Amino acid sequence: MNVPPAPLSADPAAAVDWARVRADFPVLTREVHGKPLIYLDSANTGQKPASVIEAVDDFYRRHNANVSRAVHALGTEATEAYEGARGKLAKFLNVRADELVLCSGTTFAINLVAYSWALPRLGPGDAIVLTRMEHHANIVPWQLVAQRTGATIKVAELDDRGDLDLEGLRALLTPEVKLLALTHVSNVLGTVNPVREICREARRRGIVTLVDGSQAAPHRPLDIAAIGCDFYALTGHKMSGPTGTGVLWARREHLEAMPPFIGGGEMIKEVRFEGTVFNDPPHKFEAGTPNIAGFVGLGAAVDYLSALGMARIEAREQALLDYATAALSAIDGLRIFGAPKEKAAVISFLVEGAHAHDLATLLDLEGVAIRSGHHCAHPLMQHFGVPATCRASLAFYNTFEEIDAFAAAIDKVRRLLV
Structure with missing residues (x-):
């Protein structure tokens, strides 16, 4: 490699x-x-340095095999490279590797939380808080969940400068709110939200938080542990990695409690017609053959960004x-x-x-x-x-x-x- x-x-x-x-x-x-x-x-999408392009090319030329399937040399190399990318991302984000679900991007990550965490837990009388500046990927999944559960959506507004109205947001965090989902950085205004402060306020009230980090991860140092959210999603192609790559970080207790979002191979320990025993997180949420070369490239992008600082x-x-x-x-x-x-x-x-x-x-x-x-x-x-x-x-x-x-x-x- x-x-x-x-x-x-x-x-x-x-x-x-x-x-x-x-x-x-x-x-x-x-x-x-x-x-x-x-x-x-x-x-929209970040450009790719030669080291990322070469990493993807090298994988297909010299190491191409499926992950976690074979004991032959190529299978071992592919698995090590794929899991190695998970480890690099964990260090980059200051989290544990076994709390990172590798997926196709922020859209998939948010939908995973919507359907695996929110859908089984929300009901009539519950509420979700979003902000006016959210990308559609952090609005539409919650609307679909609300329609199916009877929950409602409340919206935190902006001031004239394009900053989040923090007092207005705090006023919305009432007992019926079960989830607050907000962007770290606005993709339109560039507004950097004080997510650490906001997540602390929500946590005091027992409200689960999801942060869309798509526009933050490529541009600023990240310490998810310090932010204090429950879920954090990001997209690889915006941080100079290949398209079709992304990450959902979640607290381990959520990953343990959430049911699988998609069923198939790799996300199981044992399958019988009488029932299935699912794999441990994060693999429980990684059904099927992943974008292996893409994550090898994303690992190279993390190397590049980390070396630059x-x-x-x-x-x-x-x-x-x-x-x-x-x-x-x-x-x-x-x-x-x-x-x-x-x-x-x-x-x-x-x-x-x-x-x-x-x-x-x-x-x-x-x-x-x-x-x-x-x-x-x-x-x-x-x-x-x-x-x-x-x-x-x-x-x-x-x-x-x-x-x-x-x-x-x-x-x-x-x-x-x-």
Whole structure:
């Protein structure tokens, strides 16, 4: 298997050759419509360093076999690589490896909790609290559970800056609330929620908490044990790993008590027609052949991010965000949505007189890749009274020169549209 990159200095302030880091990402060297690619859609999916691509390639070329099935050499190597990725993720998140369910991503992870934890426990009179800024993946599963159980959904609102109304949220945490599900970082506004404080408040009231960490895991140091939630979900492809990979962390007592979500091979100890004895967690929730190569690649992504240092990544992206916010704020007619107290490197915006999709299409012709639409956050769009926004999401492999070119491209296409 591939050797992970050597760690940099432990000092977050240590100098990093960001041009060298950028060179690790092959796709960033290409052109689009005859222009150098400026990729500003990392909240949608993160780009992959060569070490991740090579790890997946190496697995298929040299080690391809199923996991936990065979005693031959390839089967042993595949199992060691797959479980090795679980171990790397556990260290990255500061949790126990046997509390990590490997799955296809945050959507699957939240549905697992919805159907295996919530559905057997909730009933009429119970309530689930969500926030206005949630991704649809952290809304729709709870609506389906509520419909089937008779539970209700309560919504915590935002203030004018795009911060969660914490007083309003506390007021919602009444005795009938059994679950609070919220995002760590908003995929639209970049709002960083104080999840540690919120989970502490919920825990005092006996309320179970689920945190969607999709937009946090790629961009900031994580310590799930310190957050104090009951469930934490994340997606591998946003943190420079392959698509179709993700993690659900859950407290061991929940994993022990929850019934399986999907039945099949690997999640059993013994099957008889009279009944089945299920495997121990987390394997109880990992039926069938997993995305082995994908998790080998995700393990390589964890190696890469860890070697670079999440504190350095966070600092780099904050500098890029500050620069981009100033550059976009200087453009006539451009409105940025949200100015929360703590913000990740996401900027949602509109230009007066221009439709979001038209703006994004013309920017693509300039080589600039951004997202336009509702960003799987219809309730948040409704809050701001708009059908869609443009979204530029930055990552550590972006540059200040790209931001200059992005701002110039907006000004150019703005003149064509308004």
